[in-house]
Amino acid sequence: MDFADTAEQAALREAVRAFAGRHAGREQVRATMASPDGYDLKVWERLTGELGLTALAVPERHGGAGAGPREVAVAVEELGRVLLPSPYLSSAVTALTLTRAAEDGDGAAAAERYLPGLADGSVIGALALDADATAADGTVSGVARHVVDGAVAGLLLVRCDDRLLAVAAADATVEPLDTLDQTRRQATARFDCAPALAAGSAAAALALHRVLLAAECSAAAEHCLGVTVDYLKTRRQFGRPIGSFQALQHRAADLAVAVTAARATAQAAVWTAAADPAALAPLAPLAALHCSRTFRQAAAEMIQLHGGIGFTWEHEAHLYFKRATATQLLLGPVGALRTEIGREAGLLPGPSGRDEIGRGSA
Amino acid sequence: MSRASAPPDEDAFRAQVRGWLATNLAGEFAPLVGTGGPGREHEFVPERMAWERRLGDGGWIGLGWPESVGGRGLPWRHQQIFYEEYARAGAPGRVGHIGEHLLGPTLLMFGTAGQRARFLPGVLAGTQLWCQGYSEPGAGSDLAGLSTRARLDGAEWHIDGQKVWTSLAHVADWCFVLARTDPAAERHHGLSYLLVPMRQPGIEVRPIMQLTGTSEFNEVFFDDARAGAEDVVGAPGDGWRVAMGTLAVERGVSTFGQQLGYQREFEAMLATARATGAIDDPDLAARIVEAWIGLQVMRYTTLATLTPAGEPPAPTAPNVAKLIWGPWHQRLGELAVDVAGPAATVVGPGYQLDDAQRLFLFGRAETIYGGSSEIQRTVIAERGLGLPREPR
Numbered sequence: 001m002d003f004a005d006t007a008e009q010a011a012l013r014e015a016v017r018a019f020a021g022r023h024a025g026r027e028q029v030r031a032t033m034a035s036p037d038g039y040d041l042k043v044w045e046r047l048t049g050e051l052g053l054t055a056l057a058v059p060e061r062h063g064g065a066g067a068g069p070r071e072v073a074v075a076v077e078e079l080g081r082v083l084l085p086s087p088y089l090s091s092a093v094t095a096l097t098l099t100r101a102a103e104d105g106d107g108a109a110a111a112e113r114y115l116p117g118l119a120d121g122s123v124i125g126a127l128a129l130d131a132d133a134t135a136a137d138g139t140v141s142g143v144a145r146h147v148v149d150g151a152v153a154g155l156l157l158v159r160c161d162d163r164l165l166a167v168a169a170a171d172a173t174v175e176p177l178d179t180l181d182q183t184r185r186q187a188t189a190r191f192d193c194a195p196a197l198a199a200g201s202a203a204a205a206l207a208l209h210r211v212l213l214a215a216e217c218s219a220a221a222e223h224c225l226g227v228t229v230d231y232l233k234t235r236r237q238f239g240r241p242i243g244s245f246q247a248l249q250h251r252a253a254d255l256a257v258a259v260t261a262a263r264a265t266a267q268a269a270v271w272t273a274a275a276d277p278a279a280l281a282p283l284a285p286l287a288a289l290h291c292s293r294t295f296r297q298a299a300a301e302m303i304q305l306h307g308g309i310g311f312t313w314e315h316e317a318h319l320y321f322k323r324a325t326a327t328q329l330l331l332g333p334v335g336a337l338r339t340e341i342g343r344e345a346g347l348l349p350g351p352s353g354r355d356e357i358g359r360g361s362a
Numbered sequence: 363m364s365r366a367s368a369p370p371d372e373d374a375f376r377a378q379v380r381g382w383l384a385t386n387l388a389g390e391f392a393p394l395v396g397t398g399g400p401g402r403e404h405e406f407v408p409e410r411m412a413w414e415r416r417l418g419d420g421g422w423i424g425l426g427w428p429e430s431v432g433g434r435g436l437p438w439r440h441q442q443i444f445y446e447e448y449a450r451a452g453a454p455g456r457v458g459h460i461g462e463h464l465l466g467p468t469l470l471m472f473g474t475a476g477q478r479a480r481f482l483p484g485v486l487a488g489t490q491l492w493c494q495g496y497s498e499p500g501a502g503s504d505l506a507g508l509s510t511r512a513r514l515d516g517a518e519w520h521i522d523g524q525k526v527w528t529s530l531a532h533v534a535d536w537c538f539v540l541a542r543t544d545p546a547a548e549r550h551h552g553l554s555y556l557l558v559p560m561r562q563p564g565i566e567v568r569p570i571m572q573l574t575g576t577s578e579f580n581e582v583f584f585d586d587a588r589a590g591a592e593d594v595v596g597a598p599g600d601g602w603r604v605a606m607g608t609l610a611v612e613r614g615v616s617t618f619g620q621q622l623g624y625q626r627e628f629e630a631m632l633a634t635a636r637a638t639g640a641i642d643d644p645d646l647a648a649r650i651v652e653a654w655i656g657l658q659v660m661r662y663t664t665l666a667t668l669t670p671a672g673e674p675p676a677p678t679a680p681n682v683a684k685l686i687w688g689p690w691h692q693r694l695g696e697l698a699v700d701v702a703g704p705a706a707t708v709v710g711p712g713y714q715l716d717d718a719q720r721l722f723l724f725g726r727a728e729t730i731y732g733g734s735s736e737i738q739r740t741v742i743a744e745r746g747l748g749l750p751r752e753p754r
Contacts, residue, residue: 003666229747244750249743256742257685261659264666268658286655335648342651347632348641 003267009074016078019051024084026316029183032085033319037152038185039086048121053088055119057095062115069096069208069273073215073266080216081223083319085183087124087149089216093209094118094125094157097164100208100277101200110166110197114155126153126169127209128189129202130330135160140167140196143188146330150187151176157199158191164205165196181326183319207277207284211269213327214287217295218259218266224298224320225259228252228305235307248305255301262294282344289337296324369437376443382420383451391416398455399623400731401724403578407457407533411491414458418488423462427470431478432486449619457530461485461492465538468555472596472604481536481557495525495539495558495582496605502527503737505540506550506602510584512541514598519543519556519589521564524581527731531567531580534560539584540605543598553601557593564588574723575713621661624691627721628657631698634718640701649697656690678746681738688728688735695725 005013023043032040048054056071058064065071072092079088095118101107102115117123126149133142140158150156151174157164171194177186229252232243242248269287272279299321303310310317331337342348370378387395391413397405417423425441427433456462466485469478484490501508510523521541531537537558544552560567564587569577596604635641635650663686667679698718699706706722709715715723729735743749 001665229749232749240753241750243743244752246740246752249749249752250736250739252747252749253685253739253742256747257682260666260682261663261686264662265659267666268662283658286658290655290659338648338651338655341655342647345651345654347650347654348647 001268001271003264003271005074009071012071013074013078015051016053016075017081019047020078020082020084023047024079024082029083029085029316029319033182038182039149039152043084044086044121047086047088054091054095054121057092057099058115058119059099062099062111062119064095064115064119069211070270072096073212073270073273076212076216077219081219083183083220083316083323085185087126087152089212090127090149090153091118091121091123091125093127093205093212094155096208097127097157097200097205098125098166100204101164101198104200106201107164107166107197107199110199113197114166117154123154124149124152125155125157126150127205128156128158129206129209131159133158133160133165133191135163135165135196136193138195138197139193140165140191141193143190145188147174147187147189148184148330150174150189151185156189157205158189158196159202160196162202164199164202166199167191167194167196171195179326181319181322183323184326204277207280208273210284210288210331211266211273211280213331214262214266214269214284214291217288217291217324217327218262220320220323221259221262221291221295221298224295224302224317225252225255227316228255228298228302231306251301251305255298258294258297262291265290282341285337285340285344288331289334289341292324292328292331293334295320296328299324369440372439372443375436375440376447379422379444379447380451382422383447383453386416386420387451387453394454395452396454398457400455400728401574401578401720402455403529404576406454410454410457411533413454414456414488414491416488417456417458418486423458423488424466424482424486427466427482427486431470431482445619446622449622457491457533458485458488460494460530460534461490461536464494465492465536468538468595468604468607471607472555474592476592477557477595484535490536491530491534493528493531493534493537493560493582495528495537495541497527498524499526503734505605506553508540508542508553510539510541511545512539512543512554512556512589514543514591517591519558519591519594521556521558521584521587521589523584525584526581527570527579528567528582529579531560531582532569536560537582538595539589540601543601547599550602552599553605554598555595555601555604556589557595558584558587558589562587572724573726574715574720620687621657621664624657624660624687624694627694627698627717628653630717631694631701634698635701638701638703638705640703646697646701649693649700653690653694653697656686656693660686660690676746678742681733681741681746684732685735685738685742688738691721691728692725695722698722 052065053075055065056067060066076089079086098107098111098115102111114123118125126147128144128147130146131142131144133140140160144158153169156167156169156172158167173190175188179186232248232252233241235242265287269283272283302317303321306317309315343350394406394409394413398410424433425436425444429435462485466482469481496505498508498510512519512521537560539556539558540553541556542552543554564585566583568581570579570581571577640646699722702718706718744751
């Protein structure tokens with residue numbers, strides 16, 4: 001494993017960071033999250049056009065740039081660091097999932113139809129994994145809840161048992177929701193015999209989604225740490241900077257350790273998603289669990305260490321706190337993730353593709 | 363210092379290390395597998411001293427030292443490979459690590475040509491063992507508060523005072539001692555870094571009985587002990603800078619090896635959990651999975667720290683690492699006795715501990731020794747994050 005950015009990835013990171021600096025300042029984030037659609041179409045057009053970020057996840061023959069999870073993760077991290085309200089993560093995971101499905105021979109038609117639009121950003125994709133749906137005769141019926149970015153999507157990947165089905169949003173009834181985390185909207189989607197195309201396995205999409213969420217969480221947690229440390233250096237009480245008080249120093253140090261570990265874990269997951277996706281079975285849930293709870297810790301500490309100002313609507317801390325919480329809640333109960341990790345790692349008995357550690361049949 | 367030869371291919375080097383260990387960690391040394399190291403430092407000491415000489419003969423000491431002083435001049439990555447293979451083979455905890463990893467690098471940074479010529483060959487050969495005379499009863503975390511005194515009288519330093527928590531003092535040939543040589547100076551001024559022979563009438567070593575019932579640390583009493591006038595590293599009075607340099611070179615190339623040992627301990631705990639049925643308890647099952655998660659996270663963190671082109675990690679990386687492995691290993695020990703259940707409450711004759719009990723009890727030391735967790739946090743906050751110093 002080599003976690004360091006390649007020269008191209010480092011250049012991409014710089015470009016996205018500069019873009020985020022221009023288009024995702026605090027005022028812009030506030031304005032966008034309060035807008036009717038919850039994202040800024042002009043920024044989206046630049047992000048997809050000038051920067052070509054949506055093309056990263058799509059092969060060249062479908063009009064993309066033929067990059068992969070590592071490059072997508074760079075974009076996700078830099079946009080997540082500033083909480084740019086944007087359907088980028090959803091759409092990129094949709095594109096990566098369709099690309100992989102087509103490679104596995106289980107989504108060629110959906111890939112042909114949707115990947116060019118996903119590449120140039122004219123189509124936004126969203127994942128409807130929390131779905132209660134049944135398929136029949138090339139159609140799907142049912143309901144999907146908590147569809148992140150569902151209200152602005154043109155394409156929904158709907159979970160139907162262990163399969164995914166590609167459904168045009170125009171063929172679904174999509175009902176936008178007001179969300180605790182205003183920087184990331186959700187919708188409920190209903191399907192009544194909506195035409196559907198095969199789009200690969202739900203497990204593959206879930207794994208990619210978790211890995212990219214882990215990357216986003218680790219970058220956002222890093223941001224929380226950085227802002228908090230800066231505040232500790234400048235805020236003065238009792239005649240000295242509050243960062244010179246041991247009680248606060250130690251909290252900041254614990255947070256720095258947690259953020260360092262979360263960054264490394266996310267990097268390992270992203271690296272594995274690109275190089276060895278079969279090994280994601282325990283690693284994707286592990287990274288998602290570990291990085292989301294570190295982010296939640298970082299955002300909570302950000303509020304606490306800022307004192308009263310951290311509790312205000314005006315301060316950005318609550319946006320991170322809400323994003324972290326929403327991310328963790330949407331990942332599902334910690335106990336369930338833990339059990340899944342334990343089974344996939346061969347620690348706990350139960351259904352998984354593997355032998356338990358030390359109980360291999362070999 | 364130029365490197366005379368290109369480093370060997372990594373895979374070839376790994377095969378070479380593995381082959382040498384397979385051949386040599388056999389016969390008289392076979393019983394040493396899994397012995398020594400933190401928590402087991404009292405085991406097989408004479409045999410491990412012989413093993414140290416065998417390592418020296420094989421050229422496995424001073425891998426990263428320059429060839430000009432007898433080292434191998436190997437890069438960071440090769441040193442890591444050695445420690446990985448060393449741990450994989452279950453080779454014993456080193457009795458020479460203080461000489462190799464602390465004294466040697468200090469002499470390379472601050473020593474005179476004469477000091478290097480006198481002391482490095484013995485360390486490289488595994489024939490000369492060292493201990494570290496830093497902590498005192500009144501100077502633990504606050505090392506600069508030490509009160510051991512040394513006075514130069516013609517050809518000799520005369521040393522009076524007491525050191526504590528001195529690992530391997532009972533077998534060491536030499537001790538590097540931080541002592542106050544300028545009684546008028548305060549705190550970290552006026553200290554000197556002295557090289558003191560251990561076998562002399564002015565030194566008495568008393569083992570400290572730990573809560574494990576075993577001893578791996580000692581008290582060392584200096585009562586007009588002597589050191590040669592020339593055996594001061596750096597200038598007299600400049601000992602604090604030298605000592606801090608020593609701490610800074612402790613960089614953790616052996617981390618991967620340490621994690622292989624942890625993996626083995628984790629698997630032993632898991633086997634017990636299955637045998638006792640503890641794994642069916644939801645709370646214990648959750649802790650087992652969390653321990654596994656922690657081990658993976660530790661591994662990724664080490665990989666991320668060491669990745670960039672084999673460069674040494676950030677200055678506070680060892681402090682971050684210690685705050686990850688210390689508490690993790692302590693919790694593994696707690697889990698090990700918890701899964702063993704009531705059986706873990708019974709010890710062998712003479713207070714003999716099993717592996718789980720030893721892991722559990724020794725774990726309490728791991729958030730204290732080598733800089734307590736609290737000291738690590740302060741170092742990370744002030745040197746890593748750049749927070750303003752606490753007034754002290």
